[in-house]
Amino acid sequence: MARAFKSKVLTANRLIEGDVVYYAADGSWVGKHEDALLIEDEAEGNALLAEANKLANYLVGPYLADAILNDQGKPVPTHFREAFRTRGPSNYRHGKQAEV
Amino acid sequence: MYSYNEFDRAFITERNKQFRSQVERRIDGSLTENEFKPLRLMNGLYLQLHAYMLRVAIPYGTLDGAKMRQLAFIADKWDKGYGHFTTRQNIQYNWPKLPDVPDILEALAEVEMHAIQTSGNCVRNVTADHFAGAAADEIEDPRPTAELLRQWSTDHPEFAFLGRKFKIAITGSPNDRAVTKAHDIGLRMVRNAAGEPGYEVVVGGGLGRTPMIGQVLRDFLPREDLLPYIESILQVYNTFGRRDNKYKARIKIMVFEHGIDEIRQMVEDRFKIQREVFGGNDQNLFADIQAAFAPPEYKSAPTEALDAALNSDPLFRSFADTNLAEHKNPDYAIVSISIKAHGQTPGDATSDQMRAMADIAEKYGHDELRISHEQNVILPHVHKGDIYKVYQELRKVGLATANIGLISDIIACPGMDYCALATARSIPIAQEIALRFDELKLEHEIGELKIKISGCINACGHHHVGHIGILGLDRAGVENYQITIGGDGTETATVGERAGPGFAAEDLLPAIERLVQAYLEIRKDRSETFLQTYRRLGIGPFKAALYPAESIAAE
Structure with missing residues (x-):
């Protein structure tokens, strides 16, 4: 039996700035994880990833990362690596934690 | 210190021009990421978790005030006001933006620096003892050899696509401060029974997934044979090293699988051919390079100020206990500046701290600085009469932490x-x-x-x-x-x-x-x-x- 699909967000780094972005429901790319579209269907995820791979002038290395909805219904990462990507480094208040 | 000749300058200018055009073509869509990635890596540009990262080579960890000041300028203009010194004597900028990188590389070229071969499967920045040219226990300054290796390995067409990265370290002292036995090739400067200079050549060391301590390939290699011999090692590795599995592609695995004796035979066979190829021009070059690393003109002045300060200032005494090392000139000492203030990020220096270190080096340190693989900065030549003044200057910018070699010097x-x-x-x-x-x-x-x-x-x-x-x-x-x-x-x-x-x-x-x-x-x-x-x-x-x-x- 195929493994149950775990819900995801679609994420990448931007080509020019190098910062982390997420795919939102309206088709835009946003800086906040909580504004990302939670993808609950594997085929949809793969289709969106294939589209993202075509945005080579805007994105680098798009991929699907595990995420779930929190109590407020917002997508949150399940792995610490993805959680760090939503914030920035822990030694300075640089990156998203300072900007968003 | 070595200064670029016309060839070096022309090469760097050309490479930077090429990279500028590559970045432009990536941004306008002519290059895909797959095409661009190997090009940016060859120029030290990574894409990390939150941003790009530019890794700049500090050859054998040696720099002067002007170079350090330029590193500070870059940190302020294109990054977030600091830089991270690494275990390979490099500096990394954590926040550059892609379109700015060509300008950063140009700014580096102004002070004879670059980011070439700080990534990729090539011969990387050659590292050396950070006390080179100053240490009391030193047989000979390893930096001329390191510079010779830098020139030989930079853009060496045969070794641009090795099976895996290749790291060389060199020490001129019996006390190894350059971790030479954990490198693909480790060189230790020695003298033979007749007093002639040469190298002990260690091969196949490395850390990573499969840690190995290097083994002696040659216990005495005459100085003039260095490049043909190193080239022979690289050729043997490039030809016979594994390429089927990234994790088994370093030379340490080859040495482990074939055994040191078989590797030695292969290298010596190749060396017979390579030795004829080098007609001795490398040795003329070496003589020029050596002249560039002549010791500074040591000053002769009273040293009593040091003893007086040691007696009167207990905090300074603590600093002197840990952060001073013996210099070959008894009137001098080597001062290690800890970039490890308690609670700070190991190896991170702010632009203000970099400028302060540049000023201090120019004023009290014969304009020399070193980056250690332990992520600290070294003033290799400080007259004992000036050490207390240096300490006081360092204190003003939070750089007088007395912890070199201690548990917080992590x-x-x-x-x-x-x-x-x-x-x-x-x-x-x-x-x-x-x-x-x-x-x-x-x-x-x-x-x-x-x-x-x-x-x-x-x-x-x-x-x-x-x-x-x-x-x-x-x-x-x-x-x-x-x-x-x-x-x-x-x-x-x-x-x-x-x-x-x-x-x-x-x-x-x-x-x-x-x-x-x-x-x-x-x-x-x-x-x-x-x-x-x-x-x-x-x-x-x-x-x-x-x-x-x-x-x-x-x-």
Whole structure:
């Protein structure tokens, strides 16, 4: 039996700035994880990833990362690596934690 | 210090022009990321977790005030006002934007620096003893050889696409401060029975997934044979090294699989041919390079100011205890500037600190600075009469931490705070340990103890050769830290022994405390270092301290 699909967000780094972005429901790319579209269907995820791979002038290395909805219904990462990507480094208040 | 000749300058200018055009073509869509990635990596540009990262080579860790000041300028103009000094004597900028990188490279070229071959499967920045040219125990300054190797390896067409990266380190002292035995090739400058200069050549060392201590390939290689011999090693590796598996592609695996004797035979066979190819021009070049590394004009002045300050200022006395090393000129000392203030990020210096170090080097240090693989900055030549003034200047910018060689002088890779390859964070672990032992006021009592932390198995933080090594891993989605004990990166290089199961982040600091407490209880006296105690008693008592519940259960 195929493994149950775990819900995801679609994420990448931007080509020019190098910062982390997420795919939102309206088709835009946003800086906040909580504004990302939670993808609950594997085929949809793969289709969106294939589209993202075509945005080579805007994105680098798009991929699907595990995420779930929190109590407020917002997508949150399940792995610490993805959680760090939503914030920035822990030694300075640089990156998203300072900007968003 | 070596200055670029016309060839160097033309080469760097051309390369920067090429890269500028490559960046433009990436941005306008003419190049895909797959096409662009190898090009940017050849120029030291990575894409990390939160941003791009530019790794700039500081050849054999040597720079002067002007170079350091330019590094500060770059940090302010195109980054976030700081830089990170690495275990490979490089500096990394964590926040450059892609369109700015060509300008950064141009700014580097203005001071004869670049980011070429700081990444990719090529010969990387050649590293050297950070006390080179100054150390009292030195047989000969290794930097002319390192510069010769830099020129030979830069853009060497035959070795641009090796099976894997290739790292060379060199020391001119019997006391190895350059971790030469953990490099693909380690060179130690020696003299033969007739007093002629040459090299002991060690091959197949390395850390990472499969840590290995290098083995002696040649115990004496005459100086003039260096390049043909090194080229022979690279040719043998390039031809016969494995390319089927990235994790088995370093020369250490080849040496392990074939055995050192077979490798030696292959290299010597090749060397017979290569030796004829080099017609001696490299030795003319070497003579020119050597002249560029002539010792500074040491001054002759009274040194009493040092003794007076030692007697009157206890804080300075503490600094002098840990941060000064013996210079070959008895009126001078080597000053190590700790870039490890308690609670700060190991190896990170602000632009203001960089400028202060540049000023101090120009004013009191014959305009010389070094970056150590231990992520500190060295003033190699300070007259004893000036050391107290240097200390006072350093204090003003938070650079007078007296902890060189102590438990808070921790090597830590950027880990998962920055690095895309990391499996766990390193920096917060280093910060916690340093703060805790500072709070306990124990570190001078503990004495020499080197903690080295890597945030993944690639071991940029040299954890295998830490007296206490810490390796951060992802264990079922949680950061977990393995401890190794008894590693050593010096001439008696040893890979540390794994103590047992790893610790969750919150359990790690108490575990390190138990380990250190056990050492304080079982050492013979204050003169026996942690490493010596480990060598006398083995891992047993340290394991018992780390895993008290298990030891009780076993009784």
